[in-house]
Amino acid sequence: MVDKPLIQYAVEEALEAGIEDIILVTGRNKQVMEDHFDHAYELEKILVDKGKTDALTAAISMLQEEGRIAYVRQMRPLGLGHAIWCARKFIGDEPFAVALPDDLIIGKDGCLKQMIEAYNQVGGNIVASMEVAPEDTSKYGIISPGENGGNLTEVCGLVEKPEIDVAPSREAVVGRYILQPEVMRELESREVGAGGEIQLTDAMAKLIGHQPFHGLKFDGERFDCGSKHGWLMANFMLASKDIELAKKMERFFNRSK
Ligand code: G1P
Numbered sequence: 001m002v003d004k005p006l007i008q009y010a011v012e013e014a015l016e017a018g019i020e021d022i023i024l025v026t027g028r029n030k031q032v033m034e035d036h037f038d039h040a041y042e043l044e045k046i047l048v049d050k051g052k053t054d055a056l057t058a059a060i061s062m063l064q065e066e067g068r069i070a071y072v073r074q075m076r077p078l079g080l081g082h083a084i085w086c087a088r089k090f091i092g093d094e095p096f097a098v099a100l101p102d103d104l105i106i107g108k109d110g111c112l113k114q115m116i117e118a119y120n121q122v123g124g125n126i127v128a129s130m131e132v133a134p135e136d137t138s139k140y141g142i143i144s145p146g147e148n149g150g151n152l153t154e155v156c157g158l159v160e161k162p163e164i165d166v167a168p169s170r171e172a173v174v175g176r177y178i179l180q181p182e183v184m185r186e187l188e189s190r191e192v193g194a195g196g197e198i199q200l201t202d203a204m205a206k207l208i209g210h211q212p213f214h215g216l217k218f219d220g221e222r223f224d225c226g227s228k229h230g231w232l233m234a235n236f237m238l239a240s241k242d243i244e245l246a247k248k249m250e251r252f253f254n255r256s257k
Contacts, residue, residue: 010101017112079197085187100175124196124212128176140172141201160201
């Protein structure tokens with residue numbers, strides 16, 4: 001994404017929110033993630049030799065304190081719920097946050113920071129939410145909303161990827177969650193849901209009524225970088241914040257006028 005990989009944005013968002021320990025759930029052939037957060041000695045040496053100090057500083061600034069990031073391997077692609085469950089031993093009996101890096105959220109304050117502020121008021125479980133177009137309910141976990149207080153909505157139910165005719169609302173869950181450890185017990189059952197996958201949505205739904213559960217309409221813009229369109233828009237958005245890149249983009253778009 002312009003000059004940093006998506007995973008870097010997710011880690012920086014977590015750090016901004018005050019999260020100190022990070023677990024990356026990765027899969028086969030994703031060693032590049034571990035390498036990203038490690039020294040690249042050959043590259044660093046070349047940059048030193050060529051006197052490219054800006055590039056060197058940029059590369060090194062992405063590294064994190066040693067021991068801060070742990071890696072867990074999801075051995076089979078059984079669904080988001082299963083991926084989260086793979087980290088259970090490291091999470092233990094504490095509340096935790098989840099960020100899906102494909103969902104890039106750009107705002108003044110990071111989405112996780114906003115969620116933790118809300119969590120300090122209401123506790124329990126919180127999902128980031130936004131309204132989606134009717135034709136898009138089948139791409140998201142959808143909230144059955146209860147009482148509404150400012151930007152927090154009580155979650156009375158959750159359905160994974162319903163068609164609009166059966167969707168309880170158009171309020172969708174986007175990829176940021178603060179969850180209580182009890183969700184791991186629900187995931188333990190390995191119940192298969194929508195799309196034949198172990199869904200986080202189904203496990204979260206079982207907590208409703210037992211623990212506080214809210215949706216937070218966050219402040220910021222969300223880009224689905226798992227789609228070509230979302231990825232492109234996110235790059236434009238990030239580039240437009242850089243004066244030099246913004247000028248070049250403007251020239252490019254105006255070239256045929
Ligand atoms: C996942 C979740 C879904 C959520 C979405 C947000 O779906 O299963 O509930 O709304 O992320 O991006 P996926 O995009 O992995 O299909």
